[in-house]
Structure formats: structure tokens, C-alpha cells
Amino acid sequence: MTRMERANEDLTAKARIRDAALRLFAEQGFEATTIRGVASAAGVSSGLVRHHFGSKEALRDACDVHALDHAMAIKEEAILAGGLADSTFMAAVYPSILLMQRYLARSLVDGSPSAAALFDRMVDLAEQWAQDGRLPTRPDDPRAFAAALVAMQTGLLMLHDQVSRALGADVLDASGHIRLGRAILDIYTHPLLTDDQAAQARAAYDQLQARAPFSSAPSAPAAAGTVTKGPRP
């Protein structure tokens, strides 16, 4: 049982404040979250938030540290205690993992240095994994591959509301999560282009590379607007 799982009344006010802030920052973002809002959610006065954390920025720092520590602590407990096979442990811990991840993902948009450092760390690890020969096909540029993969996975978390709405089911609960997980598995295990198409796309990139600045089709990393043509980035 980590500290996070204790009933709210077992926590010090400081911890309650930090947890409330973490949740509100994750849900609303840093700017839209007010000190008075955090205080109210924690059931204390705004003066106490000031007493314990000094400033809004320092409160964010504390949340950053906690989110990172917590992610690491869960990982260690899972390894030391064989927790990954203990369904009671995982069922209890999963919601807090999710909140930490959502907080860190939101913080990437809100401009938190700690979240940025974590992103870089994730890319480092994914790059190593891509280089270790564990993939069926080793990528030409493991670094870019890793960065893209981490960003794509993070995007799923950041846009969980949108995905849930589009599916008509909450992807943060069990069945929605399984459904989304299967879809992600399909995306990562089935080629989205035929070999011919892929070869053509690579040739097109070769051509673009050989030219001067920007002289043809944008093929932006598709978001709104281009994905209708398929994953032609």
C-alpha cells in the first residue's frame, strides 16, 4: 500500500493539498487552476496552501516531484514484490498511475521542466529498446523512432476525453481501455501501407531530402486535416 492509496482523512493537509493540486492541474491545466480552487478541493484555506508551498509555482514543483517519485516508487514496488502478478495490488494502484500519467502528459503542454525532462528520459529508454535488437525490424533512425513513439503514446493519454467521446465509452475504465488497447495493438502490429506504398513514400522522402528547403507536398505530421488520406505523414 503506497501512501497514495490511504484514505483521504489519513493524510496530512499538506499531502491533501498536493494531491488536490495534482488532480486539478491534470484536469484543467496550470493556468486555469487557482490556489483557492486547490484549497477548496483539499478542504483547507488558501493561506494554508501558501504556508506549505509558498507559491503556485512551488506547488507545481512539488507535484512534479511527487508524480515522478510516485511513478518510480510504483515501479520498484512492482518489481520487488512481484506486484505485477498481484491483481489486488494492481487494481489498487492503477488509478494513481493513471493520474500521474495524465498529470505529466498535461504538464508537457503547460510547460513544466520536469515533465519535459521525463519526456526526454522516455525517449532515451525507447531509443535504447529500439537499438537493442528487440524489434522485428530495427529502425534506421532509432532516436526519431523513439521520439515519435513516445509522442504518439502521450497523445493518446492527453486526448483520452476526445477518444472516449468518439468511441462512446470511457477509455479510462476497464472495458474501454481494453478496446483501445486492442486497436493500438493492431496499429503497431499490422502495416498500414503495402510494401509498394511504403517504398513509394520512402522514395518521396528521399526526393524531398535531395532538394532545397521546401519545394513540394507538405506531408506534415498529420493531425486535423490530412489523416483522411491515411497515415501519409
Added chain:
Amino acid sequence: MTRMERANEDLTAKARIRDAALRLFAEQGFEATTIRGVASAAGVSSGLVRHHFGSKEALRDACDVHALDHAMAIKEEAILAGGLADSTFMAAVYPSILLMQRYLARSLVDGSPSAAALFDRMVDLAEQWAQDGRLPTRPDDPRAFAAALVAMQTGLLMLHDQVSRALGADVLDASGHIRLGRAILDIYTHPLLTDDQAAQARAAYDQLQARAPFSSAPSAPAAAGTVTKGPRP
């Protein structure tokens, strides 16, 4: 030449305000962008912002409409004029496409109804594309597949700053963009798991599905924390 590409001094103050707002909303988010900030960026008084748009929310609405209209107008001009093959056209238009996309992507986090509607539309189109038999392997759940794909691509755009930093190159300029595009192509065309691993993952989802609520490994849509194990969602 669309209106967006005219020199700034050719635009009415109203258009300059709207464009400044669109850019600041995309860069900073809705909450952190102030009316006075928009006015200053547009070179007008805050009273004029009020005069033309009435309220901050209405300004956002106008930006939403403009971003969507603009995305559609570019698409139509490209089709009618054969613009996709005209490198001068694309070179001129690409920056504004990018800004619109960044605005719409940021708006998904900030809670704009128009951006949400566009996301849904993109998912609809991607779902249709997935169902039309154009993929080498047709997904079991085209809807979830489409939603995941759109969210992943959108995430790349939202996190372009982070990706650029991780790669040490700006992914919004030509060479960085090509580099990232190749990596994305690799992710989408090479399976990230062996057939055995994929089958095991699918069996695990079957098991989870057959159980009660949440009784085992989280396999959250990975973001910070789990991608180190590979794309085990």
C-alpha cells in the same frame, strides 16, 4: 493566394486581431492568453478587440471558425487548382496549415467545442478509410482503430516542441520534418512485435475481457512510465 498570406498591413484590424489571437491561443493556450496580449500583438487597443469580437469566448469562436474554414479552403484550392503539384503554392501555404493545425490541436486540450467536433469528424473519416478495405489488414474494430490513429497523430503535433528537443532539430522545418516523417513511416509499416508476441498480447486482452472489472496488469495506454517496456499498451 489566400487571404492568410497577405502582408500584415493589408489586413483589416479585425483580421489582424483574429490572426494574433489564433497564434497566441495556439502557443500559450486559451487561459494564458489575455485580451491585452492579443491587442498588443495585433497593434491595436484592447477596446478594439472588444468592439470587434465582444468577448474572449466570441474571439475564440471566431478563431475556431476561421481555422476550420481555412483548412477547408486550402483543401479546395489545392484540389481545384492542382495546387498539390505546385511547389510555390505549397511552400507559401504550409506555414498557415501548420498554424491552423497547431491551433486546433491545442484547442482539443483547452476544451473548444469546434475542435472537438473536428476531431470527431477526423475519426469518422479515418474509420471509413479503415473500413473501405484500403488497409493491407482490415482492423477488427475500425472505430477504435481510427480514434487511436487520430489521437496519436494529433499528439505528435501537440508535442512538437518536445519531439524537436529530443531530436535536437526543429520538426516543423524541412529536414526535421522529413526525419520525423520517415520515423513515423517506419512505425506504421513495420510491426513492433513478433507474431508470437502479438498473439500473446491479444490473448491477454481476451483474458482481461473475460474477467470482472480490473484484476490484472494495467497495460494503460502507455505514456510516461510504461513505454520502456515497448508498445505494450
Added chain:
DNA sequence: CAGTCGACTACACATCCGTATAGTCAAATC
């Protein structure tokens, strides 16, 4: 018991915000 310390509340303050409003000026119209 008195003093100290930490947790906590209540309130104040300066600044900033979105919104409101009065006034100016130039161009167009009658």
C-alpha cells in the same frame, strides 16, 4: 505552567483580468 512551534484560518493588498463606456476622428452620404 510558560514558552515554542507547527498547523491553520481569516483577511488584506496590489495587480491583472475581462468587460463596459465615453469620446475622437475620418470617410461616406444626403
Added chain:
DNA sequence: GATTTGACTATACGGATGTGTAGTCGACTG
């Protein structure tokens, strides 16, 4: 020329924000 209209500035206002501060209360220590 007089009037109207739209573009525009300057300023004000009420409310919200982050930050600051004084005071209370209970637990602990010497």
C-alpha cells in the same frame, strides 16, 4: 455643410488572482 457610421483610443470598473500577514489553537518540551 451637416449628419451618420464605423474604426479606433483611452479609461474605468468589478471581480479574481497570487501573495502577504496577523492571529488562534493545540501539542510538545523544558
